[in-house]
Amino acid sequence: MGTLSGDMSGGLVPENCQGTVTAVQANFYHVQLQAGAGHLLCTRRARLKKIGQRVMVGDQVIVEEVDFQDRRGAIAQVLSRRTVLDRPPVANADQLLLVFALAEPSLDPWQLSRFLIKAESTGLPLLLGLNKQDLLSKKEQQTWAERLQQWGYRAVFFSVLQDAGIAALEASLKDKITVVAGPSGVGKSSLINRLIPQVELRVGEVSGKLQRGRHTTRHVELFPLPQGGLLADSPGFNQPDWSVLPQDLGGYFPEIRAQLKQENCQFKDCLHLQEPNCAVGRDWERYEIYEKFLEEAIAYREIQQQQRDEEDHLKVKITAAGKQIHEPKLATKKYRRTSRRERHQNLKDLYEKQSLDELYGNDDG
Secondary structure, three states: OOOOOOOOOOOEEOOOEEEEEEEEEOOEEEEEEOOOOOEEEEEEOHHHHHOOOOOOEOOEEEEEEEEOOOOEEEEEEEOOOOOEEOOOOEEOOOEEEEEEEOOOOOOOHHHHHHHHHHHHHOOOOEEEEEEOHHHOOHHHHHHHHHHHHHHOOOEEEOEOOOOEOHHHHHHHHOOOEEEEEOOOOOOHHHHHHHHOOOOOOOOOOEOOOOOOEOOOOOOOEEEEOOOOOEEEEOHHHOOOOOOOOHHHHHHHOHHHHHHHHHOOOOOOOOOOOOOOOOOOOOOOOOHHHHHHHHHHHHHHHHHHHHHHHHHHOEEEEEOOOOOEEEEEOOOHHHHOOOOHHHHHHHHHHHHHHHHHHHHHOOOOO
C-alpha cells in the first residue's frame, strides 16, 4: 500500500492509495480509503476494462491520481479476492447474516430451510439472527433454540423494536464484511438502521394478507459499522433461486454432515434415500424437507441437461440488424462440399480402374 503524502484537504496526491469498494453505480465506484482517509468517487482504468477485470462491491483496490479536494480518483488495480458471491455480487465477504422473524410473519421451517440451503451453498460462515423475540414467550424461544440446535445451527435472538439482544449481534459483526440476507418483512432494513444510525433505509411494510413484506433495497452497498466492519444488504437474496445439484444437496444439511462424520455411505454418489448401506438415517426432523428439496434438485439437473442438449443442436447467427438468432446445426459430413482436390483424386482413380478393366478385359456387361 502506498503512503499518503501532502495535505489531504486539497491537491493531487502522487502516491497510490488502497481502499474498499463500497458501492457501484453505473461506471462509478465509491471507495472507502484505509486509515480513515474518507471516501472517493472513482472511475476504472481503461486497461482493466480491456482485460475484462470486473470491479465488485467489497473489492480491495489500488487508486491512482487521488484528488482529495474533489474526492476523486481512478481504480488502477483490483487485489486478489478471498471470497466471491455472484448474487448478490460481493467480494471478500467474511460471513452471511441470515435474518428471519420469529413471528409476524411466523417462522416457517420450510422457508427457513430453503434460505439455509442457499446460504450454505455460498460456502461462507453462517450467522442466523431471529428478530421479534418480544412476540414470543421465553419458553417458545427456548423451544426454537433447541430445535435449531438439532438442525445444527445456533441462533441469535433479538428485537429491533425493544433494542434487545443487539449487543450480541454487534459483537459477531465486528471487523468483518457481512452480507445480510433473508425474506422481506422480517426487519432487515430496521436492523440495518439500528446498527448504522446514519443510514436511512426505507422500511418495507408487511402485507396483512400475505404476511410478506415488499422488498425495498435495490442495489448492493457496504455500510461501515461504528464498531468496525462493513455490512451489505442483499437485494438478490430475498427470494433464493434454486440452483443446487442432487449430489451437492446433502452437504448443505448439517444433520447429514454430522452422520457422515461417523460413517461413510457405501457408494460415493449416494443420495441418502435409504440406498444399500447408506449411513444417513431418517430419524431427524428435516428429512422430509431434504426429500422434497432433492426432488427439486433432480428436476433442476434434468432442465440443465435438456438445455445443454438443445444448445448442442443449435448455433448462434448474427443478422444484418445485429440480432442473435438460433438455427439448427447441420451435420458436417452430410452437407460438406467435396473439395477440388478430392474430386480430382476420385476422377484419377476412376480412369485408372477403366484402364485396368480394358487391359484385363474385365467387362461387367
